[in-house]
Amino acid sequence: AAPRCAVPRAVRVQHIRCLNRLLLEPNECKLTHDGCVVALLPHDDTRVEHVRNVLRAREGEGLRVGVLDGGACEASVAWVPAEDEDGPRNLRLTIGDVSVLRSIDEAHRPRIDLLLAMPRPLQFARLLPAVASLGVRHIWITGAARVEKSYFSSHLLRAEKAAELRATLVEGLAQAGDTAVPTLAVRRSLRSLLHELDDAVTDGEHPPARLVCHPQRIGATEMVHISRALVRPGARVLLAVGPEGGWDEPEELELLAAHGFQPVTLGPRTLRTDVAVISLMAIVHASLAHAESGDEVDSASLTARGVIKGLAEHA
Secondary structure (H helix, E strand, O other), rough: OOOOOOOOOOOOOEEOOOOOOOOOOOHHHHEEOOOOOEEOOOOHHHHHHHHHOOOOOOOOOOEEEOOOOOEEEEEEEEEOOOOOOOOOOOEEEEEOOOOHOOOOOOOHHEEEEEEEEEEOOHHHHHHHHHHHOOOOEEEEEEEOOOOOOOHHHHHHHHEEEEEEEEHHHHHHOOOOOOOOOOEEEEEHHHHHHHHHHHOOOOOOOOEEEEEEEEOOOOOOOOOHHHHOOOOOOOOOEEEEEOOOOOOOOOHHHHHHHHHOEEEEOOOOOOOOOHHHHHHHHHHHHHHOOOOOOOOHHHHHHHHOHHHHHHHHHHO
């Protein structure tokens, strides 16, 4: 059995709930000789400033923490002198035993993957934290007929900005209290990406349910509303969301259908990408939660209250 950690109890432990979760990179965590995991953060770290100035955490108080792509638990706060003993203090977190460093099992990661036509760069930067907070495993960014080529010049997609891109996703995880970092890949060609996704499915593996969302056009073939899409318990879902003007008709919709995507809709309205993505993901998460519990999804369950309840059950 792993040795127990001696967590300081100078002050009666209090649960600080204002910060949803303080997240640490694995390389910020160190293992002590007695088997405890600790992290020492410098006084000028933005997370430390938040703990000091917003949460006003005192010595010995409990703080919700997590290790990215690892576990989550409560840590004990200790303020230790910096080089300038008269200045702000560094933050030492005593986290727990080594199990918090173990990688998250694939079965416990979010079951939604997102295939997203590249939005406008500013919208893209705002959307990533929201998508991460809702829960997504893989994000594929691709081109489409209605996507401007200049959109791919977003600074977040530059190789030297990989750390900033990750920080944007981690911001959403901290909001949700999750530790599973989504992966993100860019494929400018939709056709090539679809072939890549097909090749990635191995024999005997259950491929994810593939859904492509598009506005319902007057006079066009009736589409299934996203809330009625069939998802089996334990399934993964690959959700394809196009540009704000929708996927090109009929070429891109036919291409997606040829690769196993079921057309679904939120209705006749043409929505902004951020509104569409967040709405779709919330409904799919609720549908997955209902499928897991064996409940039938009805319209009442997809009210705002029903979606929130489904997300809470799924978490």
